[in-house]
Amino acid sequence: MAQPSPVLQYSLSVNSVSQHLFDVTLSIPALDSEHLTLSLPGWIPGSYMVRDFSRNIVNFTATNIEGHPIDVKLLDKQQWQLTTGGEAVEIAYQVYAFDLSVRSAYINDEYAFCNGTSVFVCVSGSENLPCELVIKSPVSKPDWQIETTLPHLEDNRFISADYDELIDHPIFIGECTSADFEVDGITFTLMFSGTTEYDMPRLCADLGKVCQHHLSLFGKPYPVKHYLFMTLIANEGYGGLEHRSSTALLFPRFELPLAGEPEELSDSYVNFISLCSHELFHTWHVKRIKPDVMVVPDLSQETYTDQLWIYEGFTSFYDDVTLARVGVIPPERYFKIVAQNLTRLYKNAGRFKQSIAESSFYAWNKFYKQDAGSINHIVSYYNKGGIVALGLDILLRERSNNQCNLDDLMRLLWAQYGDESGTPANVIEQLCRDELNVDVKEYLDAVVYGTEDVAMDSLLEHIGVSQSVQTPLSLQDKGGDEAAGKVSPRYDFGAVTKDTDTGLLIQAVLEDSAACQAGLQINDKLIAVDGYVVNSKLLQRLLTVPNDKPLALSVIRDGRLLNLTLPLLPAQAQSCVLKITDEAKAVAWLGRQ
Template identity: 30%
Template sequence: MTAWLLLGYGPLALAADTTAVNSTAPAPVPAITYVLSMPEPQTHYFEVEMQLANSAAATNARKNGYVDIKMPVWTPGSYLIREYAKNVEGFTALAGNRPVRSQKIRKNAWRVFSDEDNLTIRYRVYANELTVRTSFVDANHGYLNGASIFMYHDALKNQPLRVIVQPYKDWKSVTTALKSVGDENGGGSNHTFEAPNYDLLVDSPMEIGNHRTFTFTASNIPHTVAQFGEVDYNEQRLATDYKRVCEAAASVVGEHPCENYTFIVHHIPMAGGGLEHLNSTTLQTSRNAYATEAGYKGFLTLVAHEYFHLWNVKRIRPIALGPFDYENENYTRMLWLSEGCTSFYEDYILRRAGFHTPEQYLTIVANDITGIENQPGNRVQSVAESSFDAWIKYYRPNENSNNSTVSYYSKGSVLGSLLNLAILAGSNGARNMDDLMRYLYNEYYKKRQRGFTDEEFRQAAEQIAGRKLDDFFNIGVYSAEPINYNAYFEPVGLRLTNVAARTQDGYLGVATTVSNGKVVVAGVRRGSAAYADGLNVGDEIISVDSVRVGEDLLRLLAGRRVGETLNLLVNRQGIVRRMPVTLTQNPLVSYRLEPVANPTEQQRALFNKWLFIK
């Protein structure tokens, strides 16, 4: 299928898909051919040649006397304006072999003054940031995220294109989910790929070099795993466990929309995270990710999260998330569903695949709740607002973010658990969250070929649950009010209990760092003693009640009682001052899910249904 149908982007999808499945139809002529090279990878530069040969571009040029070429400012799946054009240099244009005038007209746009049918654009991109959202090349390998490398022309975004990759001299492999039409296995100098439109190009990262690969089949779909980095692993075990995770994820919707799937995995120091794509993903993990059982299970959790995105967000999506505007923010209040509920599913998938015991899964759910309830911002910002403000807050935290925001990942994961329970209880065990995902997939992605509005999602959830979900949406999603968790857990015979140790110790409410023997305030908790009595981020705490702190503030606070006043000596911007601070009650909670006394048969049945216990 073409990307239009896969992405569900409207009425053009059906016509495009009909052409794609007709084996006798001639291959479409590429409107753009990109030639990607890296002749000096140690300098961190990709070189791009963009060849335009299409009547749409020519018509635009003849009408206006120019063609505008643009670079995206962000990449789908990572909701921050990243200004990829900042890494572009050496932009030039040619008509045939003749240079033509070009001029930068906006931060991410260049105007080429020509009315020729065929144009060639050349530019270089500095790529020295190895994350899943950016691009990187050095003497060891190249990795690229399409939005940060490939420019586009508006009139040609929906036209077929070709990419010719010219790896550095001794590099043999190019791994990408794009369709290969050339010699991608290393027999020659070129590796040629095609895409039906620009969206799919942007949605298909590439790993270039001499990385190792292995394959496995899950849900009758071939999967490729490209492994970069010096790392030891058991290929047979990895392939087996990838398959278990992927097939458990596919069982949610019950249909796999891909013809193949590609994992690109970077094993690098201090790494963690992933970015989803239409039929691939990039994962970054540490070099010792497979060395311990805890690390290994953590990696499989990342696999489950990014893999489930091929349904949730890439096909089951809010209407705002496609077609994409690559020049501006694409706002939605539903990242709690797209990202947060995928975080819910990462653990739910591992439970159904047998990697988590029921007891371990209950601990995960309780810990998730503990995490958001210990964040003051959970009482300030709703998860819908958190989703909408991702562009300005989530990726740009500051020292006050814990007080003023809540993560749409963390709270969205909790809401996914609660919505799953609400549907389970409302349908008396007949349905769960899987049925909602399946309905959205069939109704909006396949039938209507578009995303859904916030209200359409709410209607779908209530339809599947068989009841109104006012408390879930009005309190859980659209407000920052406390959630009555036990209303969700009681039907499965559980109660959420705070098991934090009862203590009379007072609470100061600061996070600190130690540098050169100095204790410096790094964060102040809203509502705490430090917050009320005026300690600031950046303050150096010199002494407590005339006793020098050194590097051990906690030792001096041990045993202090609620209501006790401490006399702190503080260095603030070079001025030493005395500050009295009166300790408050420790507000931190620690939740555990415990069985209710004498659960009913119905509660036991729903509990077993919830946790896949047979």
């Protein structure tokens, strides 16, 4: 008679809310090995930076079945070796959890949250064993709820087929509000930490449309039966991280519609629905369709790929266009968002120095470790990748006489690589050529592997939209608004600033700008212009009125007072405006549902 497969038994509980500590135990059955090596991932899939989660582990101990201590040998910063003689062993440790993000672990007085990569050690060589997990709420918080999409056994017991599944379901324990809605037989749960009452009917109705779009795009059979939008609410913060049947989100508390408030299509509301759209799209496009090197990634160190423009770039196209397709936002609002994305790109001198393929490869030490100078040296595979996807969609339509588009390409990716077999680097060129009969090599060479801009002027004409690029309407102009009848600065400044109690903090300086020529540096404090204490509003006025002489700048740098001179250079045309010129074409392209 076959012996039952051994099971790794984990437990997770909140040891201390005030000290932000989880207790974790792991019971390992007798295995045919004299030694066991345990490890904790160094990074979490979907967030491409080594984060050294093991730095938060404290009081790591091991005992045998009699309760006697077993010596623990440290192999490196995230590996522990035990000499067990093949006997069963129990591991116990604590995890310090005070990183308010979607990537790690966090405990406060309202809830405890964690990703498995932050809290559950792996038994090397036994990654394929099933795992059971018991989750315990703190005794002092009897009303705290447990939310996770881990397969549920009973009560507070959960199970996973293997370690990879165990760490791919974030866990929430705490106070929360939630609502369920169903789309085509799939149950979706929208959950918010805390007790703030939001306009759940509106949120669920709009999210339901987005969910239906993504389900219909890829078709049956669906990869999930239940999906959880797990939202951490904070005073400030923003982010999202995809998992196989859920997403962890972080969003500001009062930038969501409260129950009873009049409906308003605010930027923050659109941002939230777009964020949910983005992370849900990853259920197919990242969690199942993925780069070949990410099929079995080495979580102890960097795993390099130049394909992130496909995964984050394409998803960044679909997150917003979906909202327009299903009627959450009108077409004009969508094209304003695209104009803002283009404006962000046009202000980025780094796009001429780095391709989005290179940006993907160097995500580990450049994109995820940006500093104030990054705007001059790197390009975002999210931002430009989304623009490339938009251009590719129009290109496919034009070259195929409207016989195919980006949706068809996505369905091909799903059909051929949705089994997690992994995409090769040339997958987009190959599928377009061999399956859609459209040659896009020259386009990809120029805008993906090269540093050329997407020719938006000519491409957008095909869908009844025109592009114009104007000087910014203000120092904070994000793009998308026409200049007609508005007074805009006539002179260039060229630095990113933040208002302080007195003056402006220089956060970034654009190369070849007036600020660069003046000698302004990052972390300078601009306190006065022409002898007058300055803020962003006054600086904008001084750059708007006609002048025949340079501006005198008073700057504090590293405790020193400096006098600099700002040359009067013409304001640069970097602010993009998109305008629908043929409504029938634009609406047809959107394919509004």
